[in-house]
Amino acid sequence: xxxxxxxxxxxxxxxxxxxxxxxxxxxxxxxxxxxxxxxxxxxxxxxxxxxxxxxxxxxxxxxxxxxxxxxxxxxxxxxxxxxxxxxxxxxxxxxxxxxxxxxxxxxxxxxxxxxxxxxxxxxxxxxxxxxxxxxxxxxxxxxxxxxxxxxxxxxxxxxxxxxxxxxxxxxxxxxxxxxxxxxxxxxxxxxxxxxxxxxxxxxxxxxxxxxxxxxxxxxxxxxxxxxxxxxxxxxxxxxxxxxxxxxxxxxxxxxxxxxxxxxxxxx
Amino acid sequence: xxxxxxxxxxxxxxxxxxxxxxxxxxxxxxxxxxxxxxxxxxxxxxxxxxxxxxxxxxxxxxxxxxxxxxxxxxxxxxxxxxxxxxxxxxxxxxxxxxxxxxxxxxxxxxxxxxxxxxxxxxxxxxxxxxxxxxxxxxxxxxxxxxxxxxxxxxxxxxxxxxxxxxxxxxxxxxxxxxxxxxxxxxxxxxxxxxxxxxxxxxxxxxxxxxxxxxxxxxxxxxxxxxxxxxxxxxxxxxxxxxxxxxxxxxxxxxxxxxxxxxxxxxxxxxxxxxxxxxxxxxxxxxxxxxxxxxxxxxxxxxxxxxxxxxxxxxxxxxxxxxxxxxxxxxxxxxxxxxxxxxxxxxxxxxxxxxxxxxxxxxxxxxxxxxxxxxxxxxxxxxxxxxxxxxxxxxxxxxxxxxxxxxxxxxxxxxxxxxxxxxxxxxxxxxxxxxxxxxxxxxxxxxxxxxxxxxxxxxxxxxxxxxxxxxxxxxxxxxxxxxxxxxxxxxxxxxxxxxxxxxxxxxxxxxxxxxxxxxxxxxxxxxxxxxxxxxxxxxxxxxxxxxxxxxxxxxxxxxxxxxxxxxxxxxxxxxxxxxxxxxxxxxxxxxxxxx
Numbered sequence: 001x002x003x004x005x006x007x008x009x010x011x012x013x014x015x016x017x018x019x020x021x022x023x024x025x026x027x028x029x030x031x032x033x034x035x036x037x038x039x040x041x042x043x044x045x046x047x048x049x050x051x052x053x054x055x056x057x058x059x060x061x062x063x064x065x066x067x068x069x070x071x072x073x074x075x076x077x078x079x080x081x082x083x084x085x086x087x088x089x090x091x092x093x094x095x096x097x098x099x100x101x102x103x104x105x106x107x108x109x110x111x112x113x114x115x116x117x118x119x120x121x122x123x124x125x126x127x128x129x130x131x132x133x134x135x136x137x138x139x140x141x142x143x144x145x146x147x148x149x150x151x152x153x154x155x156x157x158x159x160x161x162x163x164x165x166x167x168x169x170x171x172x173x174x175x176x177x178x179x180x181x182x183x184x185x186x187x188x189x190x191x192x193x194x195x196x197x198x199x200x201x202x203x204x205x206x207x208x209x210x211x212x213x214x215x216x217x218x219x220x221x222x223x224x225x226x227x228x229x230x231x232x233x234x235x236x237x238x239x240x241x242x243x244x245x246x247x248x249x250x251x252x253x254x255x256x257x258x259x260x261x262x263x264x265x266x267x
Numbered sequence: 268x269x270x271x272x273x274x275x276x277x278x279x280x281x282x283x284x285x286x287x288x289x290x291x292x293x294x295x296x297x298x299x300x301x302x303x304x305x306x307x308x309x310x311x312x313x314x315x316x317x318x319x320x321x322x323x324x325x326x327x328x329x330x331x332x333x334x335x336x337x338x339x340x341x342x343x344x345x346x347x348x349x350x351x352x353x354x355x356x357x358x359x360x361x362x363x364x365x366x367x368x369x370x371x372x373x374x375x376x377x378x379x380x381x382x383x384x385x386x387x388x389x390x391x392x393x394x395x396x397x398x399x400x401x402x403x404x405x406x407x408x409x410x411x412x413x414x415x416x417x418x419x420x421x422x423x424x425x426x427x428x429x430x431x432x433x434x435x436x437x438x439x440x441x442x443x444x445x446x447x448x449x450x451x452x453x454x455x456x457x458x459x460x461x462x463x464x465x466x467x468x469x470x471x472x473x474x475x476x477x478x479x480x481x482x483x484x485x486x487x488x489x490x491x492x493x494x495x496x497x498x499x500x501x502x503x504x505x506x507x508x509x510x511x512x513x514x515x516x517x518x519x520x521x522x523x524x525x526x527x528x529x530x531x532x533x534x535x536x537x538x539x540x541x542x543x544x545x546x547x548x549x550x551x552x553x554x555x556x557x558x559x560x561x562x563x564x565x566x567x568x569x570x571x572x573x574x575x576x577x578x579x580x581x582x583x584x585x586x587x588x589x590x591x592x593x594x595x596x597x598x599x600x601x602x603x604x605x606x607x608x609x610x611x612x613x614x615x616x617x618x619x620x621x622x623x624x625x626x627x628x629x630x631x632x633x634x635x636x637x638x639x640x641x642x643x644x645x646x647x648x649x650x651x652x653x654x655x656x657x658x659x660x661x662x663x664x665x666x667x668x669x670x671x672x673x674x675x676x677x678x679x680x681x682x683x684x685x686x687x688x689x690x691x692x693x694x695x696x697x698x699x700x701x702x703x704x705x706x707x708x709x710x711x712x713x714x715x716x717x718x719x720x721x722x723x724x725x726x727x728x729x730x731x732x733x734x735x736x737x738x739x740x741x742x743x744x745x746x747x748x749x750x751x752x753x754x755x756x757x758x759x760x761x762x763x764x765x766x767x768x769x770x771x772x773x774x775x776x777x778x779x780x781x782x783x784x785x786x787x788x789x790x791x792x793x794x795x796x797x798x799x800x801x802x803x804x805x806x807x808x809x810x811x812x813x814x815x816x817x818x819x820x821x822x823x824x825x826x827x828x829x830x831x832x833x834x835x836x837x838x839x840x841x842x843x844x845x846x847x848x849x850x851x852x853x854x855x856x857x858x859x860x861x
Contacts, residue, residue, distance in 0.1 A: 001724070002647045008732065009659055016663075016739045025743035025767070027679055028760065038675050045676060049666040056633065056662045063640040064655060067576075070644035076578040076838035077642025083582030086634035094630045098623040101673060106616055108675035113612035130439075130530070149527040150534050161529075194529045196431040196438065197542060199607070199682065203748040203760070208678045212609035213430055213542050214525025230758045234682035234750045236424045237431060238439040239350035242753035 002068030009061035013054050020050065028203040031225040031250070035206035037108035044104070048097050112206075117220035121188035122181065127160060128191070128198035128211045131240030133231060134159040137174040137260065144190075145170025152194055161194075176263050180249040182256040183226050191217045199235035202248055210235050223250040279393055281820035291401070293393035294820060298400050299379030300713065305404060306371035306702075311786070312411075313362040314779050316355045323347045325765075325772035327755045338419055340440075350440040352754035353422035357441075358410070360425035361449065364556065365456055366407055368694065371702045372563035373498070374403070374463055377491035379713065381467060383810040384488045386476025386828050388821045390466040399466070403459035410452035413445045421445035424752060426553070429523030429545035433515040434537075437530040447516050450509040457506035460498050467495035476809075478830030482584065483849065485808045485834040486573075489587045490566015493594050497555045497562070500598075505552035508545065515540070546605055554601035558593050560694045561661075564701025565590060565632060568654040571704045572636065574806045575651035576643035577845055579835030581635050589635070592628035596621050606674040607681050615674040622672035629665055633658060644838070644845075649723025650804075653704035656731045657697050663735070664693025667742060682752075685745020688738045696734045703730070703785070710789075711803050715816045716796030722788040726781060733778025740767050805846055808834040812850045 019025060030039055079085070125136040125144055138144045145167040152161035162170040181187050191200060193211035200219075201208040204227075209219050233244035251259060282288045292298060322329055330345040341351025382390055390396050413420035418440040423432045427449065436443035471484070471492040484492070511522040519536070523545045526538035565586075573580055580586055602610070602618025636658055645651065667689040670676050680686060703726070710718045749756070749764050756765060802811040814824045828850045836847035847853050 002645065005647070005652065005655070008728075012732070012735050012739075016735065019743050025747040025764070027746055028748060038678060041673065041675050042670070042679065045669050045673065049669045052669075053662060053666045056637070057659060059637055060640075060655070060658055060662070063637060063643075064645065067640055067643045068645035068647050074644055076576075076644055078578075079581055079638040079641040081638075083585045083635060083638070086581060086638050087585060087631055090627050090630040090634055094627050097669075098626060101669065102620060102623050105619065105673040105675050109612070109616060109673075112675070112678070113615075149529050152529045153532050155532060194527075196434070196528075196530075197428050201682075201748075201750070203679065206678060208607050208681055210608050213528060214540070215609060217609050230760055232750055232758050236353070236428065236752045238442075239348075239353060239422060241353070242349060242755050243757045245758050 002064050006061035006065035009057050009064070013057040013061075017050060017054060020046065029225075030206055031204045031223050031227070031229070032206045033222040033224060034111045037104075037111055038206050041101070041105055041108045045101060048101070052097075112219070117188040117218070118186050121186040121220055123188045123190065124179065124181065125190045125192065126179070126200060127194055128200070128233070128237075128244075129159075129194040130196065130238050131233070131244040132177070133179070133200075133233075133244070133246040135176045135179045135246075136160055137176070137263075138169075139172025139174055139264075141169060141172055143169045145173050147192075149194065174260065174264050174267060178247045178249065179231065180251055180256060180259045181223055182253050183250050184222060184224055185253075186220055186222045188220045189218060191219070196237050197235045198233045198237050198244065201232050201234045202229055204229050205248075208234060223248075226250050226252060279389065291397060293389070293397050295378050295382050295390050295393070295396060296713075296818065296822075298396050299375050299377070301400050302370050302378055302403070303375035305400075305407060306367050306375055307786070307789075309362050309366035309370070309407065313359050313367060314782065316359040316362070318776060318779055319347070320352060320355050320359065321772040321775045323352055323754065325769040337414070339417070341419060347754070349754045350422050351419070353424075353752065354420045354441050354445070356752065357422055357424050357449075358414075358420050361410060361453075363695065364425055364560070365453065366403075366410075368560035368698050369460065369556070370403065372567060372698055372705065373491060373494050373559065374399070374460075376487070376567060376702075376705050376709065377467060377494075377563060378463070380709065380810055381470055381488055381491050382474065383813065383818060383822050384485050384808055385470060385474050386479050386809050386823070386830060387470060387474035388823070388827070391469045391474060392462075392466050395462045396466050399459045399462035402455055402462070406452045406456035406459060409448055409455060413441070413448040413452075416444040416448065418443070419445060421449045423449075426549060427512070427545075428549075429512070429515075429542045430525070430528060430537075430540070432545070433512060433523040433540070434528065434530060434535055435516055437533070437535070443516070447513055450512045450516075454506050454509040454513070457502040457509070460502040461506075464495040464498035464502070467491055468499065471495075476827045476830060479809075479849075483830055483833045485566075486569035486580070486583055486586055487563075487566040489590060490563045490569075493566075493587075493590050494559050494562045497559050497594050497597065501552045501555035501559065504548060508548035508552070512545070543605075543608065543610060546608055550601035550604045551598070553604065555594075555597040557690070557694050558597040560698045561701075562590055562593065564657060564698045567701045567705040567708075568657045569636070570808070571650050571654040571708045572639070573835055573837060574708070574804050575646040575648065575654070576639060576837070577646070578639065578643050578838040579833075581638045583833070583835060586632060586635050589628040589631040593625065593632075596625040596628070600625055600672075603672055603674075603677070606677040612674075619672055619674050623669075626665070626668060626672070629661075629668075633662060633665070648707070649718065649720055649727060650704050650707035652724065652727040652731075653700045653707065656727065657700040657704060659731075660692050660697040660700055660734065663739070664689055664691075664697060668693070679748075680745055682750055683745035684741045684749045684751055687751050688741025688745060691738045691741065692734070696738065700730075703727075706789070708804070709810070710792065710796075711799030712810055712813075712816055712818070714793050714796070715799055716792055716794075717799050717803065718792040718796060719788050722784055726785045726788065729778060729781030729784070733774055733781060736774035737771055737778060740771050743767065802848075805844060807832070807836050807846050807848045809849055812848055
């Protein structure tokens with residue numbers, strides 16, 4: 001039985017690793033300028049965690065195979081290095097791994113969060129609410145009109161609570177249900193929730209950020225590949241959570257201008 | 268310790284009436300069994316809910332015959348609605364985390380065996396002990412009662428993130444009365460755990476018998492002791508958090524809801540609350556909770572292993588220090604649940620470091636186990652199989668922690684099935700394996716009968732292979748961006764993942780069904796199992812030295828035992844064979860670390 005157990009552990013360990021090695025199910029292709037260090041970090045962590053996983057499962061299986069069902073005369077033996085060897089191994093192997101991952105991870109994280117958006121980044125606002133995203137572009141004046149929460153009305157399609165009669169800045173704001181961005185231009189995304197917690201996740205963009213009700217947050221990114229991607233909500237927000245999604249179109253500058261004109265005409 | 272006055276602090280006469288013997292009992296052994304029974308009922312309900320969820324995830328429009336009986340509006344035509352899926356999910360998680368993973372390894376086995384392992388007649392505060400169980404039982408009833416309120420239980424997930432959990436009915440089905448009952452249940456549960464922890468700590472520190480120094484405690488006792496210290500501090504934070512949440516519902520306060528919240532086009536009557544405050548309070552409890560679930564399992568597994576390896580651990584002191592380090596670090600790592608929550612991104616880096624460092628004591632624990640296996644005379648039985656399975660699961664679930672400890676990678680994996688796979692393996696399945704190892708090991712002492720080994724092994728094989736078949740693919744789903752807490756996979760990029768979900772569902776149904784073999788074995792062995800001797804595993808610790816099996820009301824009869832050795836005197840030559848019991852004055856071999 002012990003040998004069967006050991007073989008089962010070997011088989012499970014190898015079978016578990018195959019889809020990872022073959023990338024059968026893997027991260028979507030990266031279309032951001034900041035994603036490469038994240039992907040590199042993922043690959044390095046996968047290699048280190050994978051080796052740790054396989055090595056420890058194999059040793060466990062081997063020891064179970066070798067040291068079970070003893071014969072009557074067998075004596076117990078002590079591991080030659082004793083507990084000290086194990087403590088040193090843990091500190092050296094895992095400690096080094098931890099330090100390396102930690103240090104490189106800081107760099108990847110800093111790329112995303114510790115650099116301010118460029119001055120010429122395209123500002124886009126996203127508002128999350130049960131169970132839809134709405135996007136707002138500031139129009140030619142370059143500034144967003146103020147939000148009046150008491151005027152927010154799905155019924156009147158005033159998703160943002162804009163007072164276009166009184167607020168000059170609001171008049172040229174463009175509110176859309178889909179997000180479009182020009183390719184290879186930095187986007188400064190300002191995030192705002194009108195009700196509960198939500199999240200903005202575009203796997204291809206290597207962006208995931210929660211919305212925090214009561215706080216405006218922002219992220220910035222540059223999309224490098226023209227295409228149509230999905231924005232999904234990852235923070236449980238109610239019964240329609242699974243269906244809270246929107247499309248992100250990454251367009252050429254010309255197509256983006258044309259899209260913007262069309263959306264403006266529809267306001 | 269071993270002061271006569273202290274040693275008799277928990278003394279009380281044996282009860283004679285049925286109610287005081289079996290219902291409102293002061294006997295720690297009865298209370299331990301009551302906790303075990305509660306956990307067993309809870310785990311069967313929790314597993315049943317997970318079956319329903321898995322069926323729905325594999326086949327979204329499937330009509331599940333009879334489903335409408337469980338809910339007023341949640342299953343028209345027996346097809347699960349999105350909200351009912353979330354309600355089942357929330358209840359599954361809450362039942363499993365609180366009423367199974369906290370209750371069984373800690374409260375059930377700890378109550379039964381900690382006083383015996385330290386050589387005491389009972390816990391020092393038997394009334395508090397009785398209260399801790401009955402309070403927990405009431406908490407369970409309150410939670411289950413939410414199935415019967417108008418729109419059912421809460422759908423907000425076991426993490427109950429505000430403001431969804433705090434805005435009331437307007438947030439969706441179950442977000443009114445359902446949340447209040449949930450928070451009330453958990454607040455009551457906290458009271459039970461605080462009373463229990465207090466008893467565990469005092470038992471360990473003050474009730475040890477003559478000769479029982481701290482270093483002579485078995486590793487299982489250390490596991491419960493360390494867990495009780497965590498329980499005392501963690502549940503003391505969750506309880507006020509739940510009370511504040513209830514106040515937001517019933518007293519018009521705004522602890523967790525900010526101004527300008529608009530729901531259904533209506534401004535909500537709240538201002539000044541903080542949504543991140545809930546997350547900080549919740550995870551300050553929530554991360555230690557992971558270790559509250561797993562550290563007793565580590566102790567139990569170590570205890571089962573030394574007995575079945577017939578040799579001591581490489582160093583039981585190092586194991587104790589490592590478990591202690593896990594407990595201390597568990598309070599410093601909680602922020603890794605909040606890397607992308609909107610808290611200051613510098614905090615993410617600060618929380619990342621201890622989260623990576625906590626892998627060092629975890630690795631030490633695993634390496635000590637493996638190094639101890641070297642040169643062992645390993646017995647293969649149901650208990651040792653589950654103990655070894657625990658190690659395999661703990662490794663599998665542990666290595667994914669490397670990913671989730673890093674904020675940059677968390678951008679891709681946060682809130683995906685990768686996280687679900689990680690915690691199910693490391694704190695769910697591993698802790699369950701610890702419970703199973705403990706059950707097969709201690710059942711003979713608790714009931715005086717052996718469990719059926721053949722059924723135990725069938726149970727093990729199905730559980731071991733089944734758990735990997737269910738939870739390994741969760742990691743693949745997460746890598747592919749499959750978001751958790753979705754009742755159906757609406758985004759286009761998740762559609763190709765549905766066949767993998769179907770595979771998982773089939774594996775879950777199979778593995779779940781195998782657990783019924785365990786339940787059958789438990790009940791049949793209870794009444795028809797082979798009679799057990801006082802020490803069927805040739806073990807050394809005090810629970811195997813009781814004058815009768817099961818132990819008498821006061822555990823050791825008229826005189827408390829005297830301890831001469833640490834509990835790891837295996838692989839020696841003695842008059843009894845290859846071990847010396849803690850109570851035997853026979854000269855011990857050189858490896859006595861005490």
